[in-house]
Amino acid sequence: MTITETTGSTHTIVTICGTLDASTAPDFRNSPAIADPSRTVVIDLDKMDFLDSSGLGALVGVLRRKQEANATILLSCMNPPVRKVFDITGTCKLFHIFDDTDAANDYAATYLRGR
């Protein structure tokens, strides 16, 4: 798994390429914008080819900590194998999910500038 962070004035876009599972979840949690609870992030999942419950748990945990710090996670571009895990567990209800990253970016920028 590789993680790329692009930081803007209001939020950070995090692109995850590869697999998010028990073996890669620690690297995900330690990525700077992910580890900073007060930083809102858009996570682009277009290049994530596999997610299991360990990866999902990492996302849920990070979301909880960001919400406690008045920030959040927005998810974009879910592929079918990733979407399936959210649908089965019902955790899709926890996240703002967008079909494309531009829409997620616009939402984040508008939302955060308005605060």
Place this chain on the structure above:
Amino acid sequence: MNSSNITITLPGELRFIRLASKIASNTASLFTETRKTEAENWEFAHAFELAVSEAFTNAVVHAKKQAAPQPVTITFTLEERKLTLAMRDSNVPFSTRTPSPDPENYPENGYGLLLIRTVMDTVTLTRENDTNIITMSKTL
């Protein structure tokens, strides 16, 4: 009915999770080749990829509680229209592992068995001679 068995043994370590799940999905892909639509074949292969990732992770996480990691053995049984996978480990019993989560609270952990049971047709958990065996099967 004719059937074929394939057995592999991997070290019970986190870094082998992806190898185990890719072996499962590739076996399922080759098993289903040209038998169904592309979408159905993908779903069949992804089901085994996800189920093995969950089961292997569970075995490895509990192996860490023991003095030394125990190997994990996976046996595939190929039948005409059914693929069965049995995963064996000698770690702590299933019954002492994390219970299923309360789905209303959306916790961070505990979704593994829910995912396995959803994507597979049948799932059984047994313990024989200090060995945990999770057996799962899916029919085309």
